[in-house]
Amino acid sequence: MSNQTPRPVIRMRPNKSPQRVRFGAPWVFADEVVLDRRARKIPAGSIIELHANDGERLGLCAFNAESRIVCRVLDRDLDAVIDRNWLRARVQRALELRERLYDSPFYRLVHAEADGLPGVVIDRFGDVAAIQPNAAWAEAMFDDLVAAVTEVTGISTVVKNGLGRARKLEGLAEELLVVQGRLDAPVRVQMNGATYFADLLKGQKTGLFFDQRDNHAFAARLARDASVLDVFSHVGGFALAALAGGARCADVVDASAAALDLAVHGAEASGFAGQFATIRGDAFEIMSSLASEGRDYGLVVCDPPAFAPAKPALEAGLRAYERVARLGAGLVSRGGYLVLCSCSHAVDPARFKAASVRGIGRAGRQAQLIHSGSAGPDHPQHPHLAESGYLKALFFRLD
Numbered sequence: 001m002s003n004q005t006p007r008p009v010i011r012m013r014p015n016k017s018p019q020r021v022r023f024g025a026p027w028v029f030a031d032e033v034v035l036d037r038r039a040r041k042i043p044a045g046s047i048i049e050l051h052a053n054d055g056e057r058l059g060l061c062a063f064n065a066e067s068r069i070v071c072r073v074l075d076r077d078l079d080a081v082i083d084r085n086w087l088r089a090r091v092q093r094a095l096e097l098r099e100r101l102y103d104s105p106f107y108r109l110v111h112a113e114a115d116g117l118p119g120v121v122i123d124r125f126g127d128v129a130a131i132q133p134n135a136a137w138a139e140a141m142f143d144d145l146v147a148a149v150t151e152v153t154g155i156s157t158v159v160k161n162g163l164g165r166a167r168k169l170e171g172l173a174e175e176l177l178v179v180q181g182r183l184d185a186p187v188r189v190q191m192n193g194a195t196y197f198a199d200l201l202k203g204q205k206t207g208l209f210f211d212q213r214d215n216h217a218f219a220a221r222l223a224r225d226a227s228v229l230d231v232f233s234h235v236g237g238f239a240l241a242a243l244a245g246g247a248r249c250a251d252v253v254d255a256s257a258a259a260l261d262l263a264v265h266g267a268e269a270s271g272f273a274g275q276f277a278t279i280r281g282d283a284f285e286i287m288s289s290l291a292s293e294g295r296d297y298g299l300v301v302c303d304p305p306a307f308a309p310a311k312p313a314l315e316a317g318l319r320a321y322e323r324v325a326r327l328g329a330g331l332v333s334r335g336g337y338l339v340l341c342s343c344s345h346a347v348d349p350a351r352f353k354a355a356s357v358r359g360i361g362r363a364g365r366q367a368q369l370i371h372s373g374s375a376g377p378d379h380p381q382h383p384h385l386a387e388s389g390y391l392k393a394l395f396f397r398l399d
Contacts, residue, residue: 006047010039010063010071016234018052021073024115025384028061028071038239040065044171045140047074047082062118062137066171069358070102072118072135087141087217090116095152098124098378106189107378109153112381114388119166125198127188128157130206134166146179157181159200165309176201186262188269192216193244195269197262204234204259211375212237212303215341215393218387219301220245222337222395229253229290229331231283231324236263236276238301243272247299252287253279274381287327296333298398301341303393308344317344318355325359329398332365334358338396345387352392360396372396 012018016032042048044064050071051057057078061071074082093114096105096121098101105250107127110122119135124250129149133139139162141217148159158180167174178201187196189208198207216238223242230239240263243250250272260278267276283304302324308317325340332338338360342352349372360367373393381388 002199006058007060008042008046008063009041009051010034010042010048010061011051011216012053012058015055018053018056018058020384022386026073026118026382027069027335027385028073030065030068030070033070035065035070045136045138047137048391049078062135064136064170066168067136072113072116072137074116074137081091082141084144084148087117088147088152091122091148092150097380101377104190105153106191106210109378110151111379111383111388113385114382119170120145121206123208123210124155125189125200125207126154127155127305128159128181128183128187128200129153129155130161130200131158132161132164132166132206134164134170134172136170136172139172150180157183158207159183161200161206164205177340181200186265192220192241193270194240194266194272196237196240196266197269198235199258199262202258208235209237211379211391212341212393214376215339215373216241216372218395219299219337219339222248222339223299226336227251229297229300231287231300231302231328231398232243232304233263234259234303236266238303239263239276240266240270240272242299243267243275244270247275249275249277251277251279251297253281253283255280278333284323284327285352287331291330296336297333298333298341300328300332300336301339302328303339303341306344307342308346311346314346314351317347318351320348321355322353322359322362325356326363327359329360329363329365329367332398334399336398337370338367338398339393341391341393343391345390347392348386349392353394356394356396360398366399367396369394370397 050061059076109124109248121132162175186199189196200207220241224246228242228250230252239250307320375391
């Protein structure tokens with residue numbers, strides 16, 4: 001520290017205990033610190049020292065006075081230098097876990113706070129990385145972050161995915177662009193015995209949901225010799241894995257024509273074209289229509305977008321999940337299986353389960369809960385952040 005420019009100091013309020021931070025919590029909120037005129041003049045993304053009110057030095061944080069999460073803990077070592085070398089070490093540590101878990105380079109490489117890089121999400125697609133710098137400090141150090149990722153992994157192409165609610169909450173502009181290399185087409189991804197296509201520039205999020213990989217695999221075990229309905233399918237995630245696992249046929253439902261085109265492309269590349277059909281439209285309307293036609297399936301999967309991305313939407317979101325469960329249950333053949341998923345941060349597992357069970361009951365069905373799934377291990381959970389355990393998947397067998 002002696003040869004560094006002194007860092008600004010942000011002090012916690014007298015009535016706010018630093019114990020949560022001492023024990024490893026990675027966030028400090030705006031109402032926990034003194035935000036006087038001096039503090040508000042500190043540029044967003046600056047590295048500061050966080051002190052308890054009594055002067056105890058708690059660690060180095062990324063600061064943003066305009067965010068509800070005013071301080072994001074970067075390092076407990078007050079002598080740490082937050083630079084490209086520091087970033088490289090964090091990315092290297094994240095890579096070591098993924099290389100132990102997976103044989104091929106298709107995974108979430110960095111899962112934000114859980115990998116020691118708050119607000120940073122990086123998905124790897126072979127020689128391509130999609131980086132989401134969702135915090136002001138990561139935006140300010142983006143060039144160094146790109147360099148660290150390319151040096152550690154050897155990839156040649158980097159997409160900056162600066163879209164979404166998280167960036168807006170940080171006061172950051174939205175943008176989506178290729179910042180290194182070239183990307184002219186969707187990327188081919190082999191997963192669970194099927195071929196998927198991820199559109200990193202026009203698709204949802206970063207183009208593919210690696211978090212569902214293990215849940216796809218479990219559903220595929222239930223799908224053998226069965227007909228499958230994959231609702232809110234995106235690029236055919238559950239359906240293609242089910243066909244690779246021996247399903248007889250699969251119908252996929254989504255509102256996006258572009259996503260369904262990629263799903264068809266994946267089915268063709270996987271050799272399942274003759275067993276695969278798409279239905280485009282509103283999922284609720286389509287499920288109701290299929291029920292009125294007397295259709296049923298051995299496996300029905302409903303993996304909707306986040307109905308409750310934040311607490312104000314919680315009650316409406318729970319009603320939507322209950323409705324999905326009711327409609328989905330009505331399409332499951334006797335003895336078949338229903339998979340219900342939620343990626344809503346604001347919905348905890350207990351409330352999601354309760355809403356799902358109510359929906360199944362209102363469909364007049366009896367159920368066994370046979371498995372509960374979450375995101376795969378390339379999406380590690382931070383033990384102090386319930387939000388990092390956002391994905392929930394419930395597997396039911398219905399009478």
